[in-house]
Amino acid sequence: MRLDGKGASMRILFIGDVVGQSGCDHVRAVLPSLKREYGIDITIANGENSAEGNGILPYSAKHLMDSGVDIITTGNHGLRRREIYDVMDEKNGIIRPANYHADAPGQGWYFYDHPKFPLCVVNLQGTVYMDSFQNPYECIDALLPQLPSRNIIVDFHAEATSEKLCMAYYLDGKISALLGTHTHVPTADARILPGGTGYMTDVGMCGGRDSVLGVKAQLAIRRMRTLLPTRFENEKENILLNGVIIEIDQKTGVCTKLNPVNI
Numbered sequence: 513m514r515l516d517g518k519g520a521s522m523r524i525l526f527i528g529d530v531v532g533q534s535g536c537d538h539v540r541a542v543l544p545s546l547k548r549e550y551g552i553d554i555t556i557a558n559g560e561n562s563a564e565g566n567g568i569l570p571y572s573a574k575h576l577m578d579s580g581v582d583i584i585t586t587g588n589h590g591l592r593r594r595e596i597y598d599v600m601d602e603k604n605g606i607i608r609p610a611n612y613h614a615d616a617p618g619q620g621w622y623f624y625d626h627p628k629f630p631l632c633v634v635n636l637q638g639t640v641y642m643d644s645f646q647n648p649y650e651c652i653d654a655l656l657p658q659l660p661s662r663n664i665i666v667d668f669h670a671e672a673t674s675e676k677l678c679m680a681y682y683l684d685g686k687i688s689a690l691l692g693t694h695t696h697v698p699t700a701d702a703r704i705l706p707g708g709t710g711y712m713t714d715v716g717m718c719g720g721r722d723s724v725l726g727v728k729a730q731l732a733i734r735r736m737r738t739l740l741p742t743r744f745e746n747e748k749e750n751i752l753l754n755g756v757i758i759e760i761d762q763k764t765g766v767c768t769k770l771n772p773v774n775i
């Protein structure tokens with residue numbers, strides 16, 4: 513894949529759920545050259561599984577930021593570890609789903625005040641086959657008028673394909689891109705919707721290729737087959753980074769290109 517011509521476009525790399533230390537290490541190993549090769553202006557990663565033992569911790573967030581990630585989104589595991597609460601604030605660019613309870617720590621969107629390419633990143637969580645948080649439609653309807661830039665990326669962390677598609681068509685023409693996370697498996701439907709919003713049902717993950725969502729396959733099989741409590745460990749071999757490179761016309765906020773990457 514090669515994207516040519518920059519002009520007034522901003523180029524954003526979005527990386528799917530980074531799993532554990534081996535996922536973080538892979539981001540560190542490949543991100544600098546990826547950014548150089550494709551002229552990436554801003555990098556976003558979903559970090560909800562970046563800590564060993566799941567969730568996100570200050571050390572795993574720092575590891576991703578030190579590796580070149582600018583903004584970290586999360587999801588249903590984002591608030592699992594209390595240690596992250598203190599750093600999940602608007603200064604640090606680490607966000608959790610916006611439709612969580614008002615008492616939840618952190619915030620659900622972030623304005624990246626880049627000198628050339630201002631960008632808003634919103635995190636939302638689905639409610640189909642997931643915990644029933646605030647209706648994500650009501651949440652995004654209330655949020656969109658407050659956002660200070662028309663360049664808007666939404667990480668919709670959701671289980672059901674239908675829920676992601678519905679939200680994408682609902683927001684088509686109102687945001688730059690809606691990217692699905694949570695299932696850890698990249699889908700083959702990356703495209704630009706009729707109104708100019710980029711879309712991919714699930715971006716995938718940065719984790720072991722020969723695994724079940726990043727977990728060692730034999731351990732996942734044991735739990736699935738026997739229903740016995742099983743301590744999960746992440747697969748550490750053959751790590752792949754699944755992501756998507758998006759181009760946005762910074763004047764209009766419209767998505768002009770969207771290409772999945774697998775490294």
Ligand SMILES: [Fe+2]
Nearest residue numbers: 529560561694
């Ligand atoms: Fe995840």
Ligand SMILES: [Fe+2]
Nearest residue numbers: 587588589694
């Ligand atoms: Fe998740």
